[in-house]
Amino acid sequence: MNQELNNVIADFQSISLQEMDEVKLLNRTDTKFVFTKSELASLLKDSTKDYKVLTINNQRYSTYKTLYFDTADYEFYLNHQKGKENRFKVRIRKYIESSLCFLEVKNKKKGRTLKKRIAISDFQTDLDKESCAFISQCLNEKKELYPSLWNSFSRITLVNQVLKERLTIDTDLTFEINGKSKNLPNLVIAEVKQERVSRNTPLVSKLKARQIRPTRMSKYCIGCVFLKDDLKYNSFKEKMLTINKLTA
Numbered sequence: 001m002n003q004e005l006n007n008v009i010a011d012f013q014s015i016s017l018q019e020m021d022e023v024k025l026l027n028r029t030d031t032k033f034v035f036t037k038s039e040l041a042s043l044l045k046d047s048t049k050d051y052k053v054l055t056i057n058n059q060r061y062s063t064y065k066t067l068y069f070d071t072a073d074y075e076f077y078l079n080h081q082k083g084k085e086n087r088f089k090v091r092i093r094k095y096i097e098s099s100l101c102f103l104e105v106k107n108k109k110k111g112r113t114l115k116k117r118i119a120i121s122d123f124q125t126d127l128d129k130e131s132c133a134f135i136s137q138c139l140n141e142k143k144e145l146y147p148s149l150w151n152s153f154s155r156i157t158l159v160n161q162v163l164k165e166r167l168t169i170d171t172d173l174t175f176e177i178n179g180k181s182k183n184l185p186n187l188v189i190a191e192v193k194q195e196r197v198s199r200n201t202p203l204v205s206k207l208k209a210r211q212i213r214p215t216r217m218s219k220y221c222i223g224c225v226f227l228k229d230d231l232k233y234n235s236f237k238e239k240m241l242t243i244n245k246l247t248a
Contacts, residue, residue, distance in 0.1 A: 005041040011048040014055035015159050017098060030113050031192045032217045033207050036246050037171055040188055043206055047158075050202040051167065054157035056097045062155045063096035064170075067123055068220050070148035074231060077148070077224050081235050085110055089220055090135055090145060092123050103131050105138035149223045150176040158203070165201055166193045175223030182226040186247050189217055215242065 035043075053060050069090040070076045079087040089106040103124075104117040116138050124131060125147050136142045156169040168191045173184040192204055217239060225233045225240060233240070 002041070005037075005044075008041050008044050008048075009053060009060050009156060012051060012053040012060075012158070013048075013161075014060070015052035017054065017056060020054060020157075020159065029111060029194050029196060031194075031204070031214050033190045033192075033212050034215045034217055034242060034246065035188050035190070035210075035212050037186050037188050039210070039212075040169065040171075043203070043210070047202050047206070049161075051158040051160055054159065059097055060156065062098075062157065064153055064155055065094045065096060065123075066151045066219075067092045067125070067147055068149040068151065068223075069127070069145040071143055072146060074148065074224070074228070075143075077221060077231060080218055080221050081232055083235060088139060089218075091220075092120065094123065103134060105135060107138070148177065149220060149227070151219055151223055153219075160201060163201060164195050167191070167203055168193070170219070173219065175219075175227055177223075177227050180227045182223065184243070184247055187243060189219065215239065 054062065056062060069092075076088055076090065086107070086109045088108075090104075091106075092101065092103050094101045101120050101122055102117040103120050104115055107114045107116075116134075118131075118134050120131065127135070127145060132142075135145065151174065153170045153173045155171075158167040158169070160166070170189045170191075171185075171187070173187060173189070175182045190207075192201070194201075221233075221236060222239070222243065224231055225236055
């Protein structure tokens with residue numbers, strides 16, 4: 001992170017992981033915005049009185065590592081590519097600074113995201129019996145799942161001081177599978193998480209003023225397009241052009 005951005009983040013009041021429990025938003029609407037890291041500091045500069053920043057062990061950046069799972073024929077990816085309204089993602093996510101690790105199942109249905117998760121001790125490339133049972137319960141069916149993509153990134157998490165709203169800001173994205181990797185160090189994916197969609201909150205208003213428009217963007221699908229040559233990606237072509245333009 002550059003010094004200007006570090007200085008801006010230092011000006012926010014902090015919020016602890018325990019205080020964040022009040023804004024879990026496991027059933028929510030998600031709105032994503034994609035832009036470059038060079039725009040981030042100025043975007044956040046005038047928002048220090050509106051948001052608090054998640055702070056863990058005096059760190060205001062969190063490191064995330066994720067292992068996604070899919071069927072042998074990439075059913076979850078293809079459902080997203082086809083625009084299926086009721087679709088799932090299965091992943092293990094580790095929060096490096098806090099050493100927490102969760103198996104998570106995300107269900108995107110009619111514009112809302114419902115996330116269910118259980119704590120596990122660490123990554124499992126071979127899902128154990130308890131993990132398989134949890135996934136089957138969430139999916140309402142049993143599926144044979146395999147590791148499909150590793151992903152890591154740095155995250156800044158902001159919590160609105162008044163409204164029930166969180167903003168996650170992901171940078172330094174890296175994707176890897178089967179010895180292939182792709183780094184996107186200058187890309188920012190910001191995600192606004194709310195109970196109901198609102199374009200009038202402080203940071204969303206700033207994004208709108210800069211003509212940074214909402215963009216449907218899945219880190220899982222992006223990584224698969226970059227690293228899996230044999231997958232269809234017709235519906236992602238415009239998004240990939242946007243990413244390539246921003247990271248050129």
